[in-house]
Amino acid sequence: MPWLGRPWRVRGRAGSRCRELLRPPRALPWAPCPPSSARITDGVYRPLPQQTYPAGRVADALSALRHSRHLGKAVLTFPDTEPIVVTRPDDGPGLQPAATYVISGGLSGLGAATARHLASRGARSLALIGRRGAASPEAVLLLDELREQGVDVTAYAADITDGAAVAAVFDQAERKGRPVRGVVHAAMQLDDAPLDELDTSRVRDVLAPKVRGAEVLDELSRHSALDFFVVYSSVTALIGNMHQAPYAGANLHLESLMRARREQGLPGLALGWGGISDTGYVARTLLDDTIARSGIGLISPRTAMAALDRHLGRESEAAVVIGVMEWERLASILPSLTRPRFSTRLRRIAGAPAPEASADLRHRLTAADDDAARHALIAEALREMTAATLHTTPDRVNCSAGLADLGLDSLMAAELKVHLQQTFGCELGLMEFMAAGNLSGVAERIDRALRR
Numbered sequence: 370m371p372w373l374g375r376p377w378r379v380r381g382r383a384g385s386r387c388r389e390l391l392r393p394p395r396a397l398p399w400a401p402c403p404p405s406s407a408r409i410t411d412g413v414y415r416p417l418p419q420q421t422y423p424a425g426r427v428a429d430a431l432s433a434l435r436h437s438r439h440l441g442k443a444v445l446t447f448p449d450t451e452p453i454v455v456t457r458p459d460d461g462p463g464l465q466p467a468a469t470y471v472i473s474g475g476l477s478g479l480g481a482a483t484a485r486h487l488a489s490r491g492a493r494s495l496a497l498i499g500r501r502g503a504a505s506p507e508a509v510l511l512l513d514e515l516r517e518q519g520v521d522v523t524a525y526a527a528d529i530t531d532g533a534a535v536a537a538v539f540d541q542a543e544r545k546g547r548p549v550r551g552v553v554h555a556a557m558q559l560d561d562a563p564l565d566e567l568d569t570s571r572v573r574d575v576l577a578p579k580v581r582g583a584e585v586l587d588e589l590s591r592h593s594a595l596d597f598f599v600v601y602s603s604v605t606a607l608i609g610n611m612h613q614a615p616y617a618g619a620n621l622h623l624e625s626l627m628r629a630r631r632e633q634g635l636p637g638l639a640l641g642w643g644g645i646s647d648t649g650y651v652a653r654t655l656l657d658d659t660i661a662r663s664g665i666g667l668i669s670p671r672t673a674m675a676a677l678d679r680h681l682g683r684e685s686e687a688a689v690v691i692g693v694m695e696w697e698r699l700a701s702i703l704p705s706l707t708r709p710r711f712s713t714r715l716r717r718i719a720g721a722p723a724p725e726a727s728a729d730l731r732h733r734l735t736a737a738d739d740d741a742a743r744h745a746l747i748a749e750a751l752r753e754m755t756a757a758t759l760h761t762t763p764d765r766v767n768c769s770a771g772l773a774d775l776g777l778d779s780l781m782a783a784e785l786k787v788h789l790q791q792t793f794g795c796e797l798g799l800m801e802f803m804a805a806g807n808l809s810g811v812a813e814r815i816d817r818a819l820r821r
């Protein structure tokens with residue numbers, strides 16, 4: 370290795386873990402450092418700070434890591450004195466080889482992952498429905514894989530809202546002597562936009578596959594002795610989401626349909642996923658990072674399928690949310706989470722002003738001598754909030770710099786917007802916020818809104 374100059378030497382017994390690579394001796398103007406093992410025993414290198422948790426409290430350790438409540442390392446210990454409680458994973462539903470399982474949206478994303486999962490659990494006949502059928506981009510690989518495992522799988526090119534087309538799927542299963550015994554409704558279509566940009570047809574396109582599709586499956590399966598009827602919903606049914614009103618509404622409908630089925634003694638389970646990694650819409654559109662930063666952690670399809678098993682395998686609520694949510698972080702972006710019904714679950718939002726501070730600021734604004742004083746008060750409060758959002762100090766926030774130049778992206782702007790609403794009690798649309806250009810512009814808009 371010519372770039373290293375003279376060859377390196379190895380010190381210590383061969384096979385010993387203490388062998389060290391030694392730089393060849395050179396005429397150095399300073400004393401060579403002692404070997405690293407000596408620096409450990411000398412106390413030059415000290416262990417990082419650590420918090421220890423007995424293995425039985427691994428969940429607490431992970432929670433501390435997730436919420437950055439730890440300093441240094443979280444260390445698990447295995448004390449003899451404390452028993453470790455292990456929960457046996459559920460075996461999930463017993464799948465019948467002589468039955469067919471129908472999956473809408475089963476030719477891509479989480480629906481396809483579900484098809485693979487059901488096959489791995491013993492399903493031998495699958496009916497996968499999507500408008501593109503076998504022409505879906507993921508279908509070729511999926512179908513090959515399932516057939517190699519001996520699964521009788523059919524890809525149906527059908528719209529899940531088309532009752533006659535879906536009835537044909539159920540009929541074919543009967544004719545094969547493998548009647549439908551389980552349904553997973555995963556079909557969805559998204560069209561994200563602010564409400565005022567949507568029209569009837571755009572809203573209908575999002576609602577139809579979820580709402581009408583679930584109704585079609587519900588009606589057609591009423592006479593089948595189903596072991597399960599699962600719909601894939603989303604955490605948005607619980608908390609809403611910017612630009613996803615029709616999607617959130619559709620998922621909410623799915624959940625109420627599952628409750629109604631339960632009340633009638635029929636199986637019904639709505640799984641409200643948070644975010645799924647590696648497959649499906651979020652992974653395909655490269656939104657992983659944005660979703661994770663908004664406070665919705667992504668879980669792998671494998672974890673999702675383990676949750677499916679768990680909830681099918683035991684008495685569960687008709688609608689459950691499954692995901693890793695950082696509620697405080699989410700609340701800093703979604704105003705809906707600041708509503709009283711979530712108050713018991715959420716501490717005060719990080720970076721948000723304390724209620725007393727907001728009241729004091731509003732009082733000072735009312736008492737301000739003139740427009741210039743008012744404006745200065747607003748600008749200063751805004752500078753402090755922006756600094757908190759950017760995790761910096763107010764003196765480093767330039768009110769004349771462009772919002773993008775400050776490092777504010779749209780998620781941060783949404784967070785700041787919620788804080789503004791809580792501080793000044795006035796609503797500033799996200800577009801209006803971004804259009805202001807810089808913080809001085811935002812301050813002017815707040816001032817105008819307060820005077821209205």
Ligand SMILES: NC(=O)c1ccc[n+]([C@@H]2O[C@H](COP(=O)([O-])OP(=O)(O)OC[C@H]3O[C@@H](n4cnc5c(N)ncnc54)[C@H](OP(=O)(O)O)[C@@H]3O)[C@@H](O)[C@H]2O)c1
Pocket residue numbers: 473474475476477478479480498499500501502505527528529530554555556557558577578601602603604641642643644645646648649650651652
């Ligand atoms: N991925 C996530 O992070 C996430 C998070 C929360 C909830 N979920 C839920 O999980 C489910 C699957 O999500 P995904 O991300 O895996 O979705 P995806 O990959 O986009 O798959 C959606 C599937 O639905 C089918 N579909 C759409 N409209 C249809 C219609 N009218 N009739 C029949 N099939 C239709 C699509 O196929 P065609 O286009 O060929 O019809 C496609 O195969 C959805 O219900 C979603 O709400 C997912």
